[in-house]
Every structure is written in C-alpha cells, then in structure tokens.
Amino acid sequence: MIINGSLTIINFYLAVFFPEIGETLFSTQGIMVMLLIAYGGAMWMFLTSAPKVYTVMVSDLNIAQLFYEQILDLPIADIPLHYYYNYEQSLGASSFDPIYMGSTLHDTMPKPSDGLWYQLKKNTQLHIIGGASLGYKDCQRHVCFDHECLEALLLRVQSRRLRYKIRKENPLNFLVKDYDNRVIEMAEVNN
The missing domain is CATH 3.10.180 (2,3-Dihydroxybiphenyl 1,2-Dioxygenase; domain 1)
Incomplete structure (x- = not known):
C-alpha cells in the first residue's frame, strides 16, 4: 500500500471499500462536479429563503x-x-x-x-x-x-x-x- 501526498485518509478509505468511487470522486473532474453541486445548493438556499x-x-x-x-x-x-x-x-x-x-x-x-x-x-x-x-x-x-x-x-x-x-x-x-x-x-x- 503506497500513500502519497495526493491520497488523503478519506480517499484511502473510499479506495479500499469502493475502488472506483475513490479514484473518480477525488479526481479533478470529481472535485469540479462537487463544487458545482455545492454552488447549486447554495443558490437554491439563497433564492428560496428570499422574502x-x-x-x-x-x-x-x-x-x-x-x-x-x-x-x-x-x-x-x-x-x-x-x-x-x-x-x-x-x-x-x-x-x-x-x-x-x-x-x-x-x-x-x-x-x-x-x-x-x-x-x-x-x-x-x-x-x-x-x-x-x-x-x-x-x-x-x-x-x-x-x-x-x-x-x-x-x-x-x-x-x-x-x-x-x-x-x-x-x-x-x-x-x-x-x-x-x-x-x-x-x-x-x-x-
């Protein structure tokens, strides 16, 4: 088992139990998708809470x-x-x-x-x-x-x-x- 600087503890556990998720979730594309989902959620909260x-x-x-x-x-x-x-x-x-x-x-x-x-x-x-x-x-x-x-x-x-x-x-x-x-x-x- 080799752990380098880019492989975090969370990524390690995901890679052990779900190997295909761990590699794609923390890739550049995976992080961009997570950021877009977070941005969409923040905009939804902003617009629905507006009076x-x-x-x-x-x-x-x-x-x-x-x-x-x-x-x-x-x-x-x-x-x-x-x-x-x-x-x-x-x-x-x-x-x-x-x-x-x-x-x-x-x-x-x-x-x-x-x-x-x-x-x-x-x-x-x-x-x-x-x-x-x-x-x-x-x-x-x-x-x-x-x-x-x-x-x-x-x-x-x-x-x-x-x-x-x-x-x-x-x-x-x-x-x-x-x-x-x-x-x-x-x-x-x-x-």
Whole structure:
C-alpha cells in the first residue's frame, strides 16, 4: 500500500471499500462536479429563503409613509438581498433595450433602494414606490398588481379598526380613512 501526498485518509478509505468511487470522486473532474453541486445548493438556499416582495405604487410617498408606519404600524424592513442584484426588477424591464429607449428611461427607472420597505408578514415584504395618479375624487391612490397583497392590507386595516369601504371585490378596490380624514384608495390592477 503506497500513500502519497495526493491520497488523503478519506480517499484511502473510499479506495479500499469502493475502488472506483475513490479514484473518480477525488479526481479533478470529481472535485469540479462537487463544487458545482455545492454552488447549486447554495443558490437554491439563497433564492428560496428570499422574502416575497409585493410592490405598491402610491400617489404621495410622504403620506404613504405616515399611513404604513403610523396608522398600519408596519415595521420597517431591510431591502432584500436579491434586490441588490436586480433579480426581480430585471424580469419586468428586460424587454426595454436602453440603446433604443435613450438615456431618459435609464435615468428614470427606480433603483432597488428607492421607495419604502415594510415587513408585511414573516417572509413577506412590502415595497412602496411613487408614481400612481390621484384616485377616486382626488384621494390618495395605492395601486397593486397582487390580490393577496391587498387582502393582507385589508386585514391589517380591519385589525387596526380603521374606517373602510369595499367598493369592488374582484379586482379588489377599497377606501380607507386615515386619522387626518384623508381618503386612501387601495386598488388592485387587473392583469
């Protein structure tokens, strides 16, 4: 039995009990395959542990900040790591080519740090961005594409015992009054 520097104790035991595994597992190709499997596992863990993010577009960020922090009492959340890598924003904007759109689109596209971030549920965050027009009778408008998000916000409104009125069930649209008697329209955009 000859043991040289490249043959480790583990390799020795594998070579004794499983000779064909010991030679291929610790070869250059075997190590590369193990590294790729480890990298794939790490990426899977990263993507599955990332929080779900709902985006709500609002008419006025300052009024929205008061509404979500003081009235709905949502805790401020950190920006999820996958937003730093532009993972979700690139899905929606990938059809726009900056070469054809000019520099104005690139300058006006929101950055991940723009807006407000709140923890809605345990592994669910709310990203509040500006850009919505005023709503019903010039009230503040909060627009969302996700029905589940608006249902969670409606539950939060109900638990805080705020005055609200459901205008439409599908797509969900309801009005909420804040403490300053401002009417906020929460509207689901039908896909």
